[in-house]
Amino acid sequence: MVQGTCLAESGNDVVCIDKVVDKIEGLKRGRLPIYEPGLGEQVHRNQRDGRLKFTTDLAEGIAEAEIVFIAVGTPQADDGGADLSGVWAVGRQVAESLSSPKIIVVKSTVPVGTNAELARRMAEVSKFPVDVASNPEFLKEGAAIEDFNKPDRVVVGVRRPEVADRLHALYAPFLRTDRPFLVMSPESAEMTKYVANCLLATKISFINEMANLCEAYGADVNEVRRGIGHDQRIGFHFLHPGVGYGGSCFPKDIRAVIHMARSKGLQARMMESVDEVNEAQKDVLFRKIEAYFERTLPERTIAIWGLAFKPRTDDIREAPALVLIDTLLKAGVELRVHDPEALANVREIYGDRLTYCDRPYGALEQADALVIATEWNEFRNPDFEVMLRLLRHPVIFDGRNVFEPARVTALGFAYHGIGRAATAVASATRPG
Numbered sequence: 001m002v003q004g005t006c007l008a009e010s011g012n013d014v015v016c017i018d019k020v021v022d023k024i025e026g027l028k029r030g031r032l033p034i035y036e037p038g039l040g041e042q043v044h045r046n047q048r049d050g051r052l053k054f055t056t057d058l059a060e061g062i063a064e065a066e067i068v069f070i071a072v073g074t075p076q077a078d079d080g081g082a083d084l085s086g087v088w089a090v091g092r093q094v095a096e097s098l099s100s101p102k103i104i105v106v107k108s109t110v111p112v113g114t115n116a117e118l119a120r121r122m123a124e125v126s127k128f129p130v131d132v133a134s135n136p137e138f139l140k141e142g143a144a145i146e147d148f149n150k151p152d153r154v155v156v157g158v159r160r161p162e163v164a165d166r167l168h169a170l171y172a173p174f175l176r177t178d179r180p181f182l183v184m185s186p187e188s189a190e191m192t193k194y195v196a197n198c199l200l201a202t203k204i205s206f207i208n209e210m211a212n213l214c215e216a217y218g219a220d221v222n223e224v225r226r227g228i229g230h231d232q233r234i235g236f237h238f239l240h241p242g243v244g245y246g247g248s249c250f251p252k253d254i255r256a257v258i259h260m261a262r263s264k265g266l267q268a269r270m271m272e273s274v275d276e277v278n279e280a281q282k283d284v285l286f287r288k289i290e291a292y293f294e295r296t297l298p299e300r301t302i303a304i305w306g307l308a309f310k311p312r313t314d315d316i317r318e319a320p321a322l323v324l325i326d327t328l329l330k331a332g333v334e335l336r337v338h339d340p341e342a343l344a345n346v347r348e349i350y351g352d353r354l355t356y357c358d359r360p361y362g363a364l365e366q367a368d369a370l371v372i373a374t375e376w377n378e379f380r381n382p383d384f385e386v387m388l389r390l391l392r393h394p395v396i397f398d399g400r401n402v403f404e405p406a407r408v409t410a411l412g413f414a415y416h417g418i419g420r421a422a423t424a425v426a427s428a429t430r431p432g
């Protein structure tokens with residue numbers, strides 16, 4: 001969606017193809033299948049101006065194309081590796097449908113060697129020569145349009161320099177601020193994407209592990225962050241403790257790398273630990289809630305703010321909030337949940353087992369505690385007086401360290417963050 005739309009926005013004619021009829025029919029009528037800030041407006045404008053079209057007919061969709069991007073999902077397979085069935089299926093269909101030579105670009109995140117294998121498979125079927133190039137995607141959900149328009153870098157993996165030149169021309173409008181266009185082998189490009197995600201996920205698991213240590217020893221991880229971040233070798237980016245990473249990329253990509261290592265008789269020990277630390281971190285809030293309410297937990301009603309795996313998206317794939325919901329439901333807790341964009345997706349999974357609240361304050365009515373699982377901006381400065389009136393117990397479990405402990409405790413809340421000592425008020429208001 002983002003790739004197609006942004007390329008149309010820069011003047012190209014783009015056809016987006018998907019096999020899911022509902023998605024394409026919805027898009028033809030202007031209904032987007034995902035929430036992404038700024039995307040709707042650009043889709044509608046480019047659709048109206050005839051540069052952006054949608055179809056389920058692959059042969060028709062690629063007929064006029066010079067470049068075909070493959071951006072299908074590559075989810076985790078049963079063995080932990082990447083499931084490439086979508087890439088192979090589309091590659092085959094494209095090869096069978098070719099009516100002229102084309103450049104095929106793999107946008108999906110794929111294990112090293114996939115481009116080479118795809119080129120081999122397509123050459124077996126196609127009557128025309130094809131170039132297969134790798135062009136990994138680095139955008140962030142929630143800021144995808146911005147990231148596409150101002151990428152830190154564009155990476156392409158090619159076998160022939162002419163292919164890199166064509167792709168450079170396509171991306172030139174987005175590289176005007178001297179952002180680098182990096183040309184390398186398809187293998188290196190494929191690996192670049194995984195290495196980037198491995199390092200980012202490592203930073204998250206690292207700071208989460210340190211946060212848990214801070215908490216155990218009475219240090220505050222936010223102060224420690226300030227203490228380390230000014231060191232230019234370390235910096236502040238991606239070192240926010242929380243309830244673990246989720247989403248459609250980090251979990252599966254880290255496991256794909258573990259699987260890639262095993263396939264070569266190696267062991268990706270650090271990545272195994274990163275995954276393990278992350279799984280344990282998803283349980284941290286539950287353990288705090290359980291310790292707080294003790295045996296009275298099953299009688300409680302808890303409000304959760306934020307369900308998407310991160311703010312500014314409706315994506316709930318592998319969202320830590322869902323793990324918390326499952327555990328709390330199992331413990332017999334009633335849940336009142338709110339998210340600015342993800343409620344419909346969550347309702348599809350849980351049906352009438354949760355109470356869905358359109359407004360954040362609605363979720364607090366008759367609740368014994370508030371849990372923050374995703375740090376949407378609108379949660380940062382709420383009306384604490386209203387919250388105190390609505391909650392049965394003024395206790396906050398802040399899974400994203402959104403609030404300042406001193407501020408909320410002064411107002412009368414008990415506060416439990418990540419990597420910060422629980423506040424003294426907590427024991428004063430602890431329910432019997």
Ligand SMILES: NC(=O)c1ccc[n+]([C@@H]2O[C@H](COP(=O)([O-])OP(=O)(O)OC[C@H]3O[C@@H](n4cnc5c(N)ncnc54)[C@H](O)[C@@H]3O)[C@@H](O)[C@H]2O)c1
Binds near residue numbers: 018020109139140248
């Ligand atoms: N979502 C992100 O932020 C992000 C960022 C970087 C890289 N990636 C990578 O991009 C790829 C796609 O991710 P996504 O989040 O957009 O996945 P997605 O599952 O949301 O979208 C993939 C689309 O491909 C369609 N599809 C699957 N098989 C098909 C087929 N045979 N023919 C036609 N259409 C088919 C699906 O119907 C779906 O609409 C993945 O490899 C992912 O790792 C995603």
